[in-house]
Amino acid sequence: xxxxxxxxxxxxxxxxxxxxxxxxxxxxxERAMQxxxxxxxxxxxxxxxxxxxxxxxxxxxxSKLNAELxxxxxxxxxxxxxxxxxxxxxxDLKKQLNECLREKNETELRLxxxxxxxxxxxxTDDQKLxxxxxxxxxxxxxxxxxxxxxxxxxxxxxxxxxxxxxxxSRRKRxxxxxxxxxxxxxxxxxxxxxxxxxxxxxGNIPDVSSYSNIADLQRQALTDxxxxxxxxxxxxxxxxxxxxxxxxxxxxxxxxTLAKERAESxxxxxxxxxxxxxxxxxxxxxxxxxxxxxxxxxxxxxxxxSSKKMESDLSQMEKVVRELETTLHEQRxxxxxQHAELxxxxxxxSIEARKAKxxxxxxxxxxxxxxxxxxxxxxxxxxxxxxxxLRMVNxxxxxxxxxQTIEALQAELKKTKERLQAIEELKGQAxxxxxxxxxxxxxxxxxxxxxxxxxxxxxxxxxxxxxRISVFRKACCSLFGYQIVMNDExxxxxxxxxxxxxxxVYAQTDxxxxxxxxxxxxxxxxxxxxxSQHEIAQQVDIFIRKMNSIPAFxxxxxxxxxxxxxxx
Amino acid sequence: xxxxxAKFWQWGLIRGVWCGCSILYNRGVYPEESFGxxxxxxxxxxxxxxxxxxTFLTNLTSQLSEWLEGGKLQxxxxxxxxxxxxxxxxxxNFNIITDGEVVEKGAVKEKSDKEIMREIQAIMRQVNSCISxxxxxxxxxxxxxxxxxxxxxxxxxxxxxxxxxLIENPQMVKLHSFDTKIHKVDTxxxxxxxxxxxx
Numbered sequence: 151x152x153x154x155x156x157x158x159x160x161x162x163x164x165x166x167x168x169x170x171x172x173x174x175x176x177x178x179x180e181r182a183m184q185x186x187x188x189x190x191x192x193x194x195x196x197x198x199x200x201x202x203x204x205x206x207x208x209x210x211x212x213s214k215l216n217a218e219l220x221x222x223x224x225x226x227x228x229x230x231x232x233x234x235x236x237x238x239x240x241x242d243l244k245k246q247l248n249e250c251l252r253e254k255n256e257t258e259l260r261l262x263x264x265x266x267x268x269x270x271x272x273x274t275d276d277q278k279l280x281x282x283x284x285x286x287x288x289x290x291x292x293x294x295x296x297x298x299x300x301x302x303x304x305x306x307x308x309x310x311x312x313x314x315x316x317x318x319s320r321r322k323r324x325x326x327x328x329x330x331x332x333x334x335x336x337x338x339x340x341x342x343x344x345x346x347x348x349x350x351x352x353g354n355i356p357d358v359s360s361y362s363n364i365a366d367l368q369r370q371a372l373t374d375x376x377x378x379x380x381x382x383x384x385x386x387x388x389x390x391x392x393x394x395x396x397x398x399x400x401x402x403x404x405x406x407t408l409a410k411e412r413a414e415s416x417x418x419x420x421x422x423x424x425x426x427x428x429x430x431x432x433x434x435x436x437x438x439x440x441x442x443x444x445x446x447x448x449x450x451x452x453x454x455x456s457s458k459k460m461e462s463d464l465s466q467m468e469k470v471v472r473e474l475e476t477t478l479h480e481q482r483x484x485x486x487x488q489h490a491e492l493x494x495x496x497x498x499x500s501i502e503a504r505k506a507k508x509x510x511x512x513x514x515x516x517x518x519x520x521x522x523x524x525x526x527x528x529x530x531x532x533x534x535x536x537x538x539x540l541r542m543v544n545x546x547x548x549x550x551x552x553x554q555t556i557e558a559l560q561a562e563l564k565k566t567k568e569r570l571q572a573i574e575e576l577k578g579q580a581x582x583x584x585x586x587x588x589x590x591x592x593x594x595x596x597x598x599x600x601x602x603x604x605x606x607x608x609x610x611x612x613x614x615x616x617x618r619i620s621v622f623r624k625a626c627c628s629l630f631g632y633q634i635v636m637n638d639e640x641x642x643x644x645x646x647x648x649x650x651x652x653x654x655v656y657a658q659t660d661x662x663x664x665x666x667x668x669x670x671x672x673x674x675x676x677x678x679x680x681x682s683q684h685e686i687a688q689q690v691d692i693f694i695r696k697m698n699s700i701p702a703f704x705x706x707x708x709x710x711x712x713x714x715x716x717x718x
Numbered sequence: 719x720x721x722x723x724a725k726f727w728q729w730g731l732i733r734g735v736w737c738g739c740s741i742l743y744n745r746g747v748y749p750e751e752s753f754g755x756x757x758x759x760x761x762x763x764x765x766x767x768x769x770x771x772x773t774f775l776t777n778l779t780s781q782l783s784e785w786l787e788g789g790k791l792q793x794x795x796x797x798x799x800x801x802x803x804x805x806x807x808x809x810x811n812f813n814i815i816t817d818g819e820v821v822e823k824g825a826v827k828e829k830s831d832k833e834i835m836r837e838i839q840a841i842m843r844q845v846n847s848c849i850s851x852x853x854x855x856x857x858x859x860x861x862x863x864x865x866x867x868x869x870x871x872x873x874x875x876x877x878x879x880x881x882x883x884l885i886e887n888p889q890m891v892k893l894h895s896f897d898t899k900i901h902k903v904d905t906x907x908x909x910x911x912x913x914x915x916x917x
Contacts, residue, residue, distance in 0.1 A: 525890065529884060529885075529888065529890070529908065530795065530809060530811065530882045530883070530884045530885075530908070531882075531884075532793075532866060532882065534869075535869060536868065536869050537792060537866050537867070537868070537869060538866070538867050538868070538869050538871060538873075538879060539864055539865070539866055539879065539880050539881065539882050540864070540865045540867060540871075540873060540877045540878065540879060540880060541862060541863065541864050541865070541877065541878065541880040542774070542777070542778060542862075542863070542876060542877055542878075543875075543876055543877060543878050546770060546771065546774055546860060546861070546862075
């Protein structure tokens with residue numbers, strides 16, 4: 151039995167320890183749950199704040215992107231227009247060059263055909279000059295073509311390099327985002343495992359009541375994560391649009407640089423054309439001189455017609471050259487105007503950029519003001535100078551209150567009507583009001599007389615009673631030898647008692663008094679200082695307590711007091 | 719022209735009555751049995767059958783439509799208050815921005831009935847969805863309607879000036895605004911935060 155007891159005690163102790171440990175574990179789990187819930191709440195709040203910040207940032211970035219896109223599109227359009235203009239000018243210049251070259255060739259042929267004699271004299275020098283000029287022209291043209299090809303290849307190379315850089319940057323960003331995604335996924339898996347472990351622990355513990363809260367927190371966390379994911383996706387979209395905007399910006403800048411380079415090349419070509427023109431004009435002058443020489447020789451030889459033809463051809467050449475010079479001058483002016491316009495556009499762009507920034511700031515301020523106003527509107531604020539708040543006088547509450555008061559008043563009306571009816575009935579029962587009043591007065595007078603007579607009688611009775619009672623007392627005193635004083639008392643228990651105080655006629659002192667209490671037919675002696683004396687106490691014992699006779703006691707006491715008096 | 723304008727103002731009045739009834743029904747200001755299902759214009763609607771509420775709403779909406787036509791109405795607020803204490807528990811705020819061209823010049827901007835029906839359905843859905851986050855009204859409540867008008871508006875004898883019946887430190891939720899090409903209405907509900915929610 152003892153062993154069993156010990157075993158049971160041990161088992162109980164182990165059970166208690168296990169329960170204590172379980173309780174402790176439960177408490178720890180509850181604390182952990184609280185911490186996790188607090189953490190989740192904090193995370194939720196932080197996520198919500200981040201969401202709000204992200205939303206605001208996304209809105210701002212969207213607005214900025216839209217403005218930048220518009221700017222870039224305008225720039226691109228302007229650069230395209232400029233490029234078109236420059237291309238047209240280049241084409242015109244090329245056409246003019248080709249025409250000049252053709253005319254030169256024609257004039258050369260004419261010169262060759264028309265002046266055989268002059269060629270005979272100095273054929274080799276002129277031919278050499280022409281050939282040299284032609285070769286130079288061809289070389290220049292080749293150089294121009296090669297330069298253009300080099301430029302186009304260079305621009306292509308630049309574009310390709312830019313594209314390569316963009317793609318490399320995209321790859322890097324994608325890789326970083328992928329790594330971040332992997333990290334986030336790992337964190338999410340860890341959190342899910344922790345949550346699953348906590349939920350399993352809570353499921354095992356029966357008394358834990360916050361399981362549903364965890365599920366709600368999980369759902370809220372999932373929804374917040376989904377929102378985060380959506381926001382991140384939007385951010386990525388915005389980043390993509392930003393990249394596209396940057397690419398378009400870079401393309402526009404490249405096109406602008408190309409257009410500038412083309413303008414520069416056009417100006418260089420113009421300069422070269424000028425140089426060619428000067429060379430052509432110099433050659434013309436030389437040819438003129440030669441022609442003059444030839445013409446002088448012809449006049450010597452007598453051939454005027456051919457010289458006239460040569461002169462007309464030369465005049466036409468001069469006209470063409472002048473036209474070319476005027477076109478060159480106009481193109482120079484156009485180019486200078488375009489440069490000035492470009493500078494103006496750049497200044498306008500900078501001014502507009504500043505305006506856009508100031509507008510963005512104003513927009514942010516306005517948004518904050520709008521938020522404040524919306525909060526005020528929602529709160530119900532208004533300006534008394536421009537707005538009045540009105541409501542109907544007879545609202546439903548007022549109507550219900552009015553109905554209640556009306557019902558209460560109607561109930562009071564009914565009560566008062568009932569009272570009036572009762573009063574009228576009472577009045578109807580009585581014959582006349584004046585007769586009732588007279589009887590009442592007579593009765594009152596009679597009653598008053600009766601009261602007076604009764605009072606008189608009472609006084610007489612009192613007086614008579616006092617006389618009689620005094621006579622009775624005197625008689626009792628003279629007959630029985632005791633002066634009796636009667637007083638009514640009320641004991642603490644509430645019972646009314648009559649106290650009789652007897653003093654013998656033969657008493658030698660005023661202290662020799664006997665006191666008796668009379669209650670409902672029974673008379674009892676009261677112990678006082680006189681009755682507690684030895685002699686009196688013996689008599690009280692003998693006559694009252696043993697013989698139960700107060701008269702014998704009082705008689706014996708009077709005899710003794712008489713004997714004492716007579717002896718003294 | 720006049721028919722179209724009359725039709726539009728009629729739609730506005732109807733929209734206002736239906737919106738108010740749906741709020742009263744969903745918030746439990748009046749018992750469910752006091753509302754009757756009525757099919758009008760192809761839509762099943764819950765309208766109050768209480769005579770006192772009906773007369774109150776008809777008198778109210780007639781005056782509001784008059785102010786709407788004159789472009790004097792800035793805002794309509796439906797206030798839900800505690801019957802015992804008179805404390806304001808909810809404010810349904812409908813902010814109205816009127817197109818001045820319609821009011822001053824009488825321009826007509828037509829809208830098809832289908833579009834109007836869709837708008838009404840959208841409004842009802844918004845009001846019904848608010849039940850999910852608004853606190854429960856456990857005590858008996860009454861409602862009142864406030865009209866924010868221009869300061870130069872003449873006050874009819876059945877109306878009087880009132881305070882704005884504001885809520886201290888309210889929680890506010892903005893609903894989707896809708897546009898009728900003549901009026902743009904921004905809806906916002908502000909409510910007193912429940913003590914349990916604060917804890």
